Amino acid sequence: MRVMIVSLLAGLSMAGTAMAAGETLEPGEEMPGGAATHTKAFNRDAFSHFSANMSFAKEMDFKVGNGFFRRLWVTAPSSTKAADGLGPLFNARACQNCHIKDGRGHPPESGEEGVSMFLRLSIPAQTDEQKAAIAQGRANIVPEPTYGGQLQNFAIAGHAAEGRMNIRYDQVPMTLGGGEKVSLRKPTYSISDLGYGPLHPDALLSPRVAPPMIGLGLLEAIAEETLLAQADPDDKDGDGISGRAKMIWSQEDGKLMLGRFGWKGGNPTVKQQSADAFNGDIGLSNPLFPANSGDCTSAQQACLDAPHGGDAQYGGFEVPANVLDLVSFYSRNLAVPKRRDAGNAEVLHGKQVFHESGCASCHTPTYKTAQRADLPEQSEQVIWPYTDLLLHDMGDGLADGRPEGMASGSEWKTPPLWGIGLTHVVNGHTQLLHDGRARSVLEAILWHGGEAQTARDKVVALPKADRAALLRFVNSL
Numbered sequence: 001m002r003v004m005i006v007s008l009l010a011g012l013s014m015a016g017t018a019m020a021a022g023e024t025l026e027p028g029e030e031m032p033g034g035a036a037t038h039t040k041a042f043n044r045d046a047f048s049h050f051s052a053n054m055s056f057a058k059e060m061d062f063k064v065g066n067g068f069f070r071r072l073w074v075t076a077p078s079s080t081k082a083a084d085g086l087g088p089l090f091n092a093r094a095c096q097n098c099h100i101k102d103g104r105g106h107p108p109e110s111g112e113e114g115v116s117m118f119l120r121l122s123i124p125a126q127t128d129e130q131k132a133a134i135a136q137g138r139a140n141i142v143p144e145p146t147y148g149g150q151l152q153n154f155a156i157a158g159h160a161a162e163g164r165m166n167i168r169y170d171q172v173p174m175t176l177g178g179g180e181k182v183s184l185r186k187p188t189y190s191i192s193d194l195g196y197g198p199l200h201p202d203a204l205l206s207p208r209v210a211p212p213m214i215g216l217g218l219l220e221a222i223a224e225e226t227l228l229a230q231a232d233p234d235d236k237d238g239d240g241i242s243g244r245a246k247m248i249w250s251q252e253d254g255k256l257m258l259g260r261f262g263w264k265g266g267n268p269t270v271k272q273q274s275a276d277a278f279n280g281d282i283g284l285s286n287p288l289f290p291a292n293s294g295d296c297t298s299a300q301q302a303c304l305d306a307p308h309g310g311d312a313q314y315g316g317f318e319v320p321a322n323v324l325d326l327v328s329f330y331s332r333n334l335a336v337p338k339r340r341d342a343g344n345a346e347v348l349h350g351k352q353v354f355h356e357s358g359c360a361s362c363h364t365p366t367y368k369t370a371q372r373a374d375l376p377e378q379s380e381q382v383i384w385p386y387t388d389l390l391l392h393d394m395g396d397g398l399a400d401g402r403p404e405g406m407a408s409g410s411e412w413k414t415p416p417l418w419g420i421g422l423t424h425v426v427n428g429h430t431q432l433l434h435d436g437r438a439r440s441v442l443e444a445i446l447w448h449g450g451e452a453q454t455a456r457d458k459v460v461a462l463p464k465a466d467r468a469a470l471l472r473f474v475n476s477l
Helices: 004-008 058-069 128-135 216-220 225-229 268-280 301-305 321-334 345-356 419-429 441-446 450-461 464-475
Strands: 115-123 163-176 183-193 202-210 245-250 257-260 392-393 412-414
Touching: 128 225, 128 412, 183 464, 202 345, 216 268, 216 321, 225 245, 225 257, 268 321, 345 464, 392 450, 441 450, 441 464
Parallel strands: none
Antiparallel strands: 115 202, 163 183, 245 257, 392 412
16 A cells, blocks of 8 residues: 555556556566666676667766766876875775676675775764754764774875774574575674774774665656655554655755665765765765865874865866766666566566565655656656665664664665666676675565564565565566
8 A cells, every 4th residue: 555655646557556466567667767778788787878768969978977987096196187186095996996887886705805895984973963963964973083984994105094894794594484494694893903093982883885876867856755755654554664764964955855875865866975975985075075085084184184186177176066967967877777577477476476575665666757857867757666765674683783864773775676686797796785795685685674574574484486486576677
């Protein structure tokens, strides 16, 4: 019922979704990004194509944006003034280093330095002013006093990296319906080789894997009122699902807006998400986050005093406004691939199991995007992202214990599922969830708790054939 109400508000005919228990392929379901969906080969470049409905005149903007997304930044000062200003502390030298092939990052292998995954850092609010800023949505966190908002494991020459992320996995055996046995891996995180002294005694750590980039502009184009209408924070309908809207301050618009991007909804727009990543991950100033030293703190004076690349000819920023706009345009227009085997009988049965198990209560299948003159490729498209973009309590198993803005330490934003079945093709692995602990779609489901516990238990109890059909459906998205 919740999914039906949401999609009616989005202006869609719900004839197909109302019959979700039936094994039917609904109109447009094979094209999850609407007219923006690409139909090119399902190979390693499957996440790197532009919106299929993009005008020829804009293709150059996309390609130039891609160039900046892939650019390797260098230390300032440099003769390459348009590309200097890296760090001094950083997690990657290019956006593409984290979002590999515009896809999903992964935990580091044994002995490997993490690049597409890092640790977020913060401390509990200490003052009334800090508490008020978080409560009002004007701040997400209070940074750790010495190390800032994230652990940066790389540094330019002459500076010490902040430290090294360590992961230990313990095995958690489980038996599923039909006697199938699986083993989940439970991670524990720590930091070694701290470069600037001890962490605050109340420091909070949370891992983050870089998510795939496809369909971001389409998610941005869903009307905010449509998404807010899905929220049921007090569970008034009694279905056990209490999605909450994460409201956060928009640096562009100067007002509170729905947090749509980031694992806990930390940013409201693609542009702000891009600007935040430039600053925090690579150490580059830009019009929305103007600190030339990135995430460096007052305890890292050498970092603050280091030369930067904020030249006057670029407005004093290392990433000037036009470059930020091009990268944002590129990020908005990475197209969602066409579905695979959407009409297959087992896939359609898996769709039925998906709905009957309650998965669609959070992974809302479909919307119609708003009319947006500023987003022509994303405007008025019927899309199938399988997310409500709301916060949900996912239970103790997935809790990181680190609140972020209005999100608690056990809440996560529902990630979209489109493209999930191509992760192994694009990125060569199937490591899922915010920290890559799950090695398959099944393991990701089995980690669900809290509001998703009932749905998860139904999946556990399924006959093996039904569970296989469910997994094949999800992997067809």
